[in-house]
Amino acid sequence: MTPKAAAHIKTMSAFALANFGGHDRTTLAQNESAFPPSPRAIQAGQEAAARSHLYPDPDWTLLRDAVARAYNIERDLVLCGAGSMDLIASTIATFAGPGAEVLSTAFAYNFAASAAARVGATYVKAAERDFVLAIDAILAAVRPATRIVFICNPGNPTGTCIRNTELLRLRAALPGDVLLIVDQAYGEFDDQDPQPVFALAGRGDTVVLRSLSKAYGLAGARVGWGLFAPGIAAEVRKMQNSNQVSTVSLAMALAAIEDQAYMRATVARTAKIRDRFAQSLRAAGYEVADSRTNFVLVRFPDPAAAEIADRTLRDADIIVRGLAGYGLTDCLRITVGQQDVMDRALRILTGMRGRQSW
Ligand SMILES: Cc1ncc(COP(=O)(O)O)c(C=O)c1O
Structure with missing residues (x-):
């Protein structure tokens, strides 16, 4: 005989955080701030x-x-x-x-x-x-x-x-x-x-x-x-x-x-990087939801395209968030990181769109 978890705990699934593998890689998967605290x-x-x-x-x-x-x-x-x-x-x-x-x-x-x-x-x-x-x-x-x-x-x-x-x-x-x-x-x-x-x-x-x-x-x-x-x-x-x-x-x-001044400045910097990233993605033909946060939701033509993008970004050491848990298999959520990281992510995504590689 071993102790048994309560029945309602046994049947529930654990809350799934992003599979990001630690902070030694560039993580745009957890909606963390791009900038350190004050x-x-x-x-x-x-x-x-x-x-x-x-x-x-x-x-x-x-x-x-x-x-x-x-x-x-x-x-x-x-x-x-x-x-x-x-x-x-x-x-x-x-x-x-x-x-x-x-x-x-x-x-x-x-x-x-x-x-x-x-x-x-x-x-x-x-x-x-x-x-x-x-x-x-x-x-x-x-x-x-x-x-x-x-x-x-x-x-x-x-x-x-x-x-x-x-x-x-x-x-x-x-x-x-x-x-x-x-x-x-x-x-x-x-x-x-x-x-x-x-x-x-x-x-x-x-x-x-x-x-x-x-x-x-x-x-x-x-x-x-x-x-x-x-x-x-x-x-x-x-x-x-x-x-x-x-x-x-x-x-x-x-x-x-x-x-408050530091927080306001961080929010403004983040929003500026976000809006440029989102606009560039839209210009490249992606569907991007209008964000009032420190991340963007990007919709791909189909789930296969989202998976290829996820893998290609991961191969470049940029980890983003897949959304299968929300049933959004054709979308990725990308946290706003610092400008250089977002530029790298943008180059990869616009390059894929240009080549229509899916
Ligand atoms: C909408 C929303 N609520 C709450 C939280 C949890 O935030 P906290 O770190 O304060 O627990 C998050 C974290 O991503 C979130 O996106």
Whole structure:
């Protein structure tokens, strides 16, 4: 006799990260920042390492204050976690369970499916339209068992964004007892005013999540935050591991948030490289979704062409993300790296298109 995993864990599949083989190769597969974090964050992390014999502040006091100041929000609404993944998992575990449905969309960030499976909830996907969230399709898929609607805006792996007015329309039309989770891991790349979406959190039926992994270049530090109304926060905190954000990560996140100028400059540099790359690919005849993130979704004529491109890039030591897990076998997702890497990737892809080698 050997110990057996719980039945619902046995039947779920593990969340699949990109098969990138380590950071000794050029990885454009994980939507990491092309640029390192603020020098101030690096220095703060080094100093904080010396305090690692002490447990971190479980209430993230300084970080919450800094987030509240930087984003012009109420600090008591802010919860932090070990990446926004941690907050996605804790929130879904709090509001869904066996018999409940978590409704998401065709190309929403797949980790939400794992988070739902972990607690025995059913994960349902509403259609998207041309790689863009379709509010009416989401509303049409709501059923009595729906406990959570999970959406990403901007989306991953699509990179596209809907207008805030559409998001507000979704919330207004959803039943009041359905929790709406708005994942804005790439929110700093969206040029819309974030306040109308942040304000939804005050209603007590909506959670808005942000990450320091993308615009702030802190994917390795694992810090995310979100806006949670007090009644929701009190329950979600029961599901969080205490002390889950380390002393070093808290210090890095605090310094990074306090260096808004560096973050803005990083976002602008990244967006410039992205837009040039996307436009050049379109000029070469590729279909490229309109991105408000640090990556682009490229559609190939067919799955075979996408596979050849993936292999050719890999042979040149550039690892990108295949999307079979989303059923998008004719697409690749390419994270925006530094200019020289993107130029290399572009030469390879335009060369293939020119030769029509598929
Ligand atoms: C839409 C979306 N949400 C959440 C995450 C997870 O981010 P974090 O590193 O903050 O856990 C990602 C990471 O790629 C993402 O794309």
